[in-house]
Amino acid sequence: ADGDAAKGEKIFRKCAACHAVGEGAENKVGPELNNILGRGIAAEADFTYSDALTALAEAEGEWTPEKLATFLEKPRDYAKGTKMSFAGLRKEDERADVIAYLATFQ
Ligand code: HEM
Secondary structure (H helix, E strand, O other): OOOOHHHHHHHHHHOOOOOOOOOOOOOOOOOOOOOOOOOEOOOOOOOOOOHHHHHHHHHHOEOOHHHHHHHHHOHHHHOOOOOOOOOOOOOHHHHHHHHHHHHHHO
């Protein structure tokens, strides 16, 4: 189901401690998330990723909505050893909504 970007903006508050998105977004604890759909996994040049995310990039290539949803459900399951310290978004609609929000920054 398509997500609701307005709801996703509120959900993104959980992410914003570590991630910026939008005009002028810079890397923080986590990489900036502009153009994340279709962007290579672990591809932000000025960010130092974990070996786990670099290995995921070799296996999986680019972020799609499906891969983002899988990662965001349980980051440490999809990318074992990731340094993203976030338990995940358990609800499917929350994942869809935050992905719809991120899609507004393509
Ligand atoms: C990585 C999204 C919450 C820290 C990533 C990536 C995405 C993402 C898409 C991969 C970026 C890439 O491949 O360039 C999100 C979303 C969140 C969230 C949507 C909220 C639902 C958080 C939080 C933290 C965090 C709360 C800090 C406590 C990181 C770090 C990485 C990362 C450090 C790099 C992971 C690694 O190299 O293993 N995040 N994130 N994220 N995120 Fe998050």
